[in-house]
Amino acid sequence: MKSVRRLVILSICASVLFVVKIILMPIPNIELVTFLLIIYTLIFTLKEALAISTIFTLVEIQLLTLSEQAYIWTLIVLVTYLFKRIIKDKFNIWAIYSGLFGLIFGTLSAIPFFVFYEYFSYNLPEGTRDITISLYILKGLPFDAIHMVGNYFLMLLLGEIVYKKLQRLLKEYYY
Amino acid sequence: MFGNKKLMGKLISSFVVIAVAVGILVGYRMFVNRNVQEGEKEITVEVKIDDEVNSITFNTDEEFLGQALDEENLIQTKDSTYGRYVVGVNGKLASNSDESWFTIILKKLGLKKDETMVDEDNFEWWYIEVNGEAATDGIDDIAIKDGDTIKFELKVGY
Structure with a gap:
């Protein structure tokens, strides 16, 4: 029974994303x-958080498109997991961490774009494909x-509230 | 006291985050403006539809292409979250110009069925060249200088 509940909860979390x-x-x-994704990684185990990011990524590829950003969601889960024990529940630090991820998002997208340039540049209109990584x-x-x-x-504004609320709900329906 | 310290920390980090963002935006604007040329300049706009090319030459005091073309009433644009983009040049509209991003998303998700769904092979769009090179900026970020030639070409499909 618990495994069914787990399956449903993880799927709902991915759908919410x-x-x-x-x-x-x-x-x-x-x-x-x-x-x-950061909140999920703080609350769930690594395996569960990875399951959520993987479902989300697959749905995104299927319904929208395979973009150069597809791998970043799983990367966020992995990196957050590494910092989970250090930052714990200091949400002002998580806010800075989350902001930094926003700041480097373009650079993170650029890496696969130029590694698989042939594939991703094909999505650009003809005549506009010659772009450089710095540009x-x-x-x-x-x-x-x-x-x-x-x-x-x-x-900063929602982190602690959503974290506590989700934790309470999970205690009620999951654990 | 402890609460005040925590609040102070939040205020300082918020200030730093906003300052960094403003710094990036201002820096980017300065980068875009680096090629701005003041005073009157003569520019030529070539409009290519199929194999027919129309050439229009005019003088302008504007610094960016978007403003100069607005002044001459040469383009129709649409606003997007990423800035203005060209849907029509010299009275010719790209056929799919009334598609909103939301309609496109709904269609992609299969939530909106539409017989006139945009076929990527027949998708019309305006390709812009500045002095023979593909434009990498939107019209409002392209600084113009005297003697520039801007080409608009109606392309069909990707």
């Missing part, structure tokens, strides 16, 4: 996916700055 992604799409780089990162910087501010304040 996809829903918040779609809802916030019109606002460039204000997103709740990083925020929620890619540079043009994205204003959006990275917005991403950083958004991630930082979302975590």
